Amino acid sequence: MQRMTTLTLMLGLALAATVQAKSEKSDVRFDANAPVADQIRSVESAINADDYSEIGLEDKSRVQQALGRIKIKMGDHERVEQLSPHDRTEIFNDQEVINTIMTRARADSRMVCRRERSTGSNMPQSVCLTVAQRRRAQEDSRKALNDSQRFNNFKP
Known part of the structure; x- marks a missing residue:
């Protein structure tokens, strides 16, 4: 009986971890610690995906403008921590705009x-x-x- 309970608990935890990993994988979020070029590509491809089908033209334009500003600020740098504090702050603000719009669009597209x-x-x-x-x-x-x-x- 105790083995059955332990087995059931382990299967439940494994299933919960799998569901959490899938939901984290499908969310597009801009992270300051990861390489920026990869994140820009993932956001650009997500804008046209079904998971974000309810993103409006105005919001899509705002995301693309924020991505353009980030590309300009990054220049030849790969990571945000290589930039000046002022540039980091501006990129962080653009990241927040992107994350807010993408999170709302994903919730509306469910x-x-x-x-x-x-x-x-x-x-x-x-x-x-x-x-x-x-x-x-x-x-x-x-x-x-x-x-x-x-x-x-x-x-x-």
């Missing part, structure tokens, strides 16, 4: 599937939408309801 019954049917169907698509649908529905209530309350 696919969520729900089993929903359509009107007039008892057969549930899977409806898969990104978090951002669900938010937009909810906002559009709320706006349409408010508009129809305003229209119905309008008396000429």
